[in-house]
Amino acid sequence: MLNENLRRWSLAVLASVALTTSASAQAKPASGGARSIRVDVARDKVGAEPSTFVPMVGNWVVADEDGKKVVMADGREWKRGQPAGGLADKARAIYGAKHEEFIDNVKAFAYFPIAVAKGIDDFQNGEISVRFMMVGGTLDRCAGILFNVKPNGDYLTVRFNGTEDNVVLWTFNEGKRSFVKRAPENVPLELGTWHELKIAVHGTQLQGFLDGKALLDYTLKEPVSGKVGLWSKTDSMTEFADFTVTPAAR
Amino acid sequence: MNTRLMAVAIALAAATPLAAQSAKASRCPAIDTTARWYVKQRAWADDSRHAWSNDSLRTALVHAAALDAHPDAGAGALLGYEIVGAAPNAPSSDAASAIAMLRALAQNRQATWPTKSVVGAAGVRAVWTLASQDTALARVALHRMMEAGPEESPPAAVAILEDRLRIASGRKQIYGTQLVKAADGKLEPAPLEDAKHVDLRRDAAGLPPLAQSICAAVVIPSERQRVEGSTVRNP
Numbered sequence: 282m283l284n285e286n287l288r289r290w291s292l293a294v295l296a297s298v299a300l301t302t303s304a305s306a307q308a309k310p311a312s313g314g315a316r317s318i319r320v321d322v323a324r325d326k327v328g329a330e331p332s333t334f335v336p337m338v339g340n341w342v343v344a345d346e347d348g349k350k351v352v353m354a355d356g357r358e359w360k361r362g363q364p365a366g367g368l369a370d371k372a373r374a375i376y377g378a379k380h381e382e383f384i385d386n387v388k389a390f391a392y393f394p395i396a397v398a399k400g401i402d403d404f405q406n407g408e409i410s411v412r413f414m415m416v417g418g419t420l421d422r423c424a425g426i427l428f429n430v431k432p433n434g435d436y437l438t439v440r441f442n443g444t445e446d447n448v449v450l451w452t453f454n455e456g457k458r459s460f461v462k463r464a465p466e467n468v469p470l471e472l473g474t475w476h477e478l479k480i481a482v483h484g485t486q487l488q489g490f491l492d493g494k495a496l497l498d499y500t501l502k503e504p505v506s507g508k509v510g511l512w513s514k515t516d517s518m519t520e521f522a523d524f525t526v527t528p529a530a531r
Numbered sequence: 532m533n534t535r536l537m538a539v540a541i542a543l544a545a546a547t548p549l550a551a552q553s554a555k556a557s558r559c560p561a562i563d564t565t566a567r568w569y570v571k572q573r574a575w576a577d578d579s580r581h582a583w584s585n586d587s588l589r590t591a592l593v594h595a596a597a598l599d600a601h602p603d604a605g606a607g608a609l610l611g612y613e614i615v616g617a618a619p620n621a622p623s624s625d626a627a628s629a630i631a632m633l634r635a636l637a638q639n640r641q642a643t644w645p646t647k648s649v650v651g652a653a654g655v656r657a658v659w660t661l662a663s664q665d666t667a668l669a670r671v672a673l674h675r676m677m678e679a680g681p682e683e684s685p686p687a688a689v690a691i692l693e694d695r696l697r698i699a700s701g702r703k704q705i706y707g708t709q710l711v712k713a714a715d716g717k718l719e720p721a722p723l724e725d726a727k728h729v730d731l732r733r734d735a736a737g738l739p740p741l742a743q744s745i746c747a748a749v750v751i752p753s754e755r756q757r758v759e760g761s762t763v764r765n766p
Contacts, residue, residue, distance in 0.1 A: 357735040359681075417728060419681070419735060420686075471703075472705055472728065472732075518735060
């Protein structure tokens with residue numbers, strides 16, 4: 282089953298090669314010769330859905346924060362079990378004929394707004410970073426990096442939770458969320474302040490960083506391979522900026 | 532009765548001539564009855580469908596919280612403010628046992644917490660009112676209310692409870708619901724985190740804008756005193 286999924290995923294990656302260069306995904310060389318891809322929304326309209334991310338669950342909009350355009354997970358209208366509008370079309374656009382299973386699983390995960398980055402179809406090794414600012418949320422105040430997104434909707438996330446003050450790795454597998462590892466140190470962050478969340482993946486080794494400090498270390502069961510993006514939880518209102526993917530140099 | 536309790540949340544804000552008079556007299560911003568916070572609170576407080584499963588618990592909670600005797604208890608809170616240090620209404624003789632029961636209930640993960648589908652909006656309001664009289668209950672109630680989600684627990688009450696507990700533990704509040712008297716006697720928010728986005732958070736929680744709440748905090752109680760000739764909870 283796993284091999285079959287990987288095979289399907291490889292096919293999906295091959296099929297979507299033509300889409301890998303998004304107009305707004307800026308690539309620049311990083312140290313070691315690898316190219317960083319920064320997914321930004323500078324050209325997007327405030328209040329509209331971001332053009333460089335595909336919202337699959339929840340309400341994702343472009344917001345203006347001190348003159349800079351950012352992506353906002355806007356949980357004000359969050360309701361249990363509510364995927365993003367047009368989910369079927371969006372899932373079909375990025376997963377083609379395999380989108381039905383993705384939709385089923387996404388509906389099971391409707392507590393967790395996700396937006397998949399366009400143009401990054403198979404992240405395996407390297408770093409993903411994003412700046413985030415928690416604005417509010419009565420139930421939750423979360424910001425996360427989504428990665429290892431499979432065509433069937435399974436994924437991993439490293440997230441910061443402002444109501445718990447911690448960084449945690451979660452896995453979402455066949456409609457079920459499972460806790461994997463919590464960073465041992467609690468870090469209270471004030472609302473309205475910018476912070477950086479980062480993951481580094483090397484084979485099965487995963488590290489999680491908050492504001493440059495390594496807080497999480499974990500050995501995954503299998504190597505990472507899949508789409509990436511942004512993650513939030515229930516009614517969180519969180520702004521994201523400078524989502525950057527730096528694949529490891531081969 | 533449901534309409535009476537719903538009125539606690541809403542009536543003072545807009546639906547009564549008193550509130551309109553208060554707003555006019557004080558130059559408070561006009562209350563927009565189509566505003567999201569107003570619509571949200573009104574919808575949440577609606578018990579007209581009688582869709583709760585435990586009527587005896589609901590009745591007991593409402594009585595213990597003295598909402599049957601003082602249906603407007605804590606009305607200011609659902610208009611988005613509480614005055615820090617203001618004396619609560621006199622509890623009923625059953626309040627202590629109800630608080631103990633709720634604390635025990637919160638400790639038992641198997642037990643059903645009194646949410647809207649169990650005790651209706653009035654019952655949830657009673658729990659919230661009782662939590663204002665007991666910090667330990669407030670902590671567990673906040674946790675259970677957050678877990679239950681916005682359909683089962685009113686986000687406005689969750690917001691006020693969180694602010695209240697934050698201020699009590701020396702942290703900054705995040706919704707601006709806790710007001711204190713400044714040296715000049717004017718009401719102002721107790722220390723507030725990320726003031727820039729406070730009205731966004733209040734909107735999400737179903738609370739009116741902060742300026743409107745402060746205005747209401749100043750005006751409505753004094754207007755009520757003048758019109759009704761009675762003392763009210765919030766000075």
